Amino acid sequence: MAMAQTLLRSLGRQCLLRNQSVFLQKSLPSSSSAYTEMKEFWSKNRRLERPLSPHLSIYAKELTSGLSLIHRATGIAMAVGVTTISITLFALPGEFPTYIDFVKSLAVPAPIIIAAKYGLCFPVTYHYINGIRHLCWDWAMGFELGRVYKTGYFVVSLVACVCTGFVFGC
Amino acid sequence: MATVTLLRACSRGTHRLLLRPLAFSQSLPGLVKPDITSKTVMVTPAMQNAVKDYLRARRGPFTPEEKRGNHMMIASTHWKVERILAISMLGIMPACLFVQNPFMDMLLCTSVFFHYFWALDHVLTDYLEKFVPWIHKFWYVMAALGFAGLINFNLNDVGVTKAIQMLWSLH
Ligand code: HEM
Numbered sequence: 001m002a003m004a005q006t007l008l009r010s011l012g013r014q015c016l017l018r019n020q021s022v023f024l025q026k027s028l029p030s031s032s033s034a035y036t037e038m039k040e041f042w043s044k045n046r047r048l049e050r051p052l053s054p055h056l057s058i059y060a061k062e063l064t065s066g067l068s069l070i071h072r073a074t075g076i077a078m079a080v081g082v083t084t085i086s087i088t089l090f091a092l093p094g095e096f097p098t099y100i101d102f103v104k105s106l107a108v109p110a111p112i113i114i115a116a117k118y119g120l121c122f123p124v125t126y127h128y129i130n131g132i133r134h135l136c137w138d139w140a141m142g143f144e145l146g147r148v149y150k151t152g153y154f155v156v157s158l159v160a161c162v163c164t165g166f167v168f169g170c
Numbered sequence: 171m172a173t174v175t176l177l178r179a180c181s182r183g184t185h186r187l188l189l190r191p192l193a194f195s196q197s198l199p200g201l202v203k204p205d206i207t208s209k210t211v212m213v214t215p216a217m218q219n220a221v222k223d224y225l226r227a228r229r230g231p232f233t234p235e236e237k238r239g240n241h242m243m244i245a246s247t248h249w250k251v252e253r254i255l256a257i258s259m260l261g262i263m264p265a266c267l268f269v270q271n272p273f274m275d276m277l278l279c280t281s282v283f284f285h286y287f288w289a290l291d292h293v294l295t296d297y298l299e300k301f302v303p304w305i306h307k308f309w310y311v312m313a314a315l316g317f318a319g320l321i322n323f324n325l326n327d328v329g330v331t332k333a334i335q336m337l338w339s340l341h
Contacts, residue, residue, distance in 0.1 A: 038231035076293060079286035083316035089327075090319035096328045100336050113341055120337075128263065131256060138253055166338075 067152050071130045074123035117167045125163045130155050248288075255285055270331035275324040278331060283320065287313045 089096070133151050136142050142151055241248065259281050266278050291309060298305045324330060 035231065035234060042231050072293065075286065075289060079290045082282070082286065082320075083312055086316040086319035086323065087312070090315070090322055096323070096333050097336070100340070103340060108340075110341065117338070124263075128260070132260065135253065135256060 063152050064148055067130060067155065071127060071134065074127045078123050078127065114167055118163060121163045121166045122159070125166070126155075126159045129159055129162070252285070252288055255281060259285060266331045266334075270329070270335055272324060272329055274331050275329035276321075279317075279320040279324060283313075283317050287317075 133142070133155055136151075142148065238245075243251070262277055262281050266274050290313075291306060294305050294309055320330065323333070327333070328336065
């Protein structure tokens with residue numbers, strides 16, 4: 001019995017379940033000094049009518065923030081795109097091969113097909129490859145500014161190659 | 171079906187461990203469901219005339235309770251689940267280039283869906299929640315419809331992986 005208790009306690013303290021609220025005895029305090037500080041900061045911001053941070057109209061354009069922005073933009077575009085297409089196909093009566101045959105019957109010129117394939121391929125390829133970079137950062141790898149730039153240029157070149165490979169190769 | 175089983179297994183396995191126990195939520199009455207709409211919006215003098223000012227950060231700071239929100243997991247656990255999912259997608263997506271079958275359809279749809287479902291929800295929290303408090307509910311409805319569409323496409327049409335292959339064979 002005593003052993004089981006000790007085991008349970010050590011589980012709760014150090015192991016997997018450490019952060020689970022099951023083991024929280026008291027409710028958390030409803031305000032903290034950090035919160036009070038933030039509140040003062042906010043009221044100061046309001047009093048001085050400070051603009052949002054970063055101040056976009058004067059903020060320098062950098063490769064690093066640009067790539068992060070594109071990651072977010074491609075993610076949002078794919079999420080909205082997948083949802084829209086899925087709901088549309090759900091609502092339409094036809095089957096997918098019919099639409100493919102319809103597009104084939106239009107005899108779309110090759111340059112337009114190639115452009116469309118780049119348009120479809122870029123968000124996926126970019127988000128996939130840059131996603132690996134984001135995941136590395138999540139494990140605190142590659143944070144030195146020089147490396148952030150190096151991996152940034154590497155991602156851009158790799159995406160260009162892979163995307164072109166998909167459009168023309170496969 | 172595979173998806174449903176997967177979902178059911180997930181909710182069974184993690185609920186007990188991760189669901190906030192009842193006793194805990196009862197000890198925090200009013201904190202578990204922060205009502206965003208009922209909070210007063212602070213109006214600065216500059217806000218009264220310009221559209222630009224509408225886009226200023228108007229509501230804040232968020233209290234610790236508001237930040238915690240009403241969730242099944244604590245945020246750090248949720249964050250880890252999302253990363254594990256993203257890492258597994260690194261394998262699943264290329265695998266679909268080589269194998270196209272109903273199992274891959276469901277695997278791809280489920281993993282990608284949950285990734286973008288949570289991720290876009292966070293984006294909404296970043297940009298829109300403070301202006302449009304009901305935006306999350308709207309996203310849940312649209313996302314659920316989209317997911318139903320994906321599952322229906324896999325069951326009653328050619329399936330996602332085959333469809334991508336057919337689309338790509340156009341030239
Ligand atoms: C294997 C492929 C993928 C990986 C490794 C991946 C990885 C990631 C990561 C790490 C983030 C968080 C970025 C951050 O920390 O700020 C993210 C965000 C996001 N992803 Fe993905 N992703 C992948 C595929 C997809 C797909 C296919 C979609 C949509 C259909 C998608 C939609 C999103 C969205 C909407 C966001 C939120 C944007 C943001 O927070 O910046 N992702 N992805």
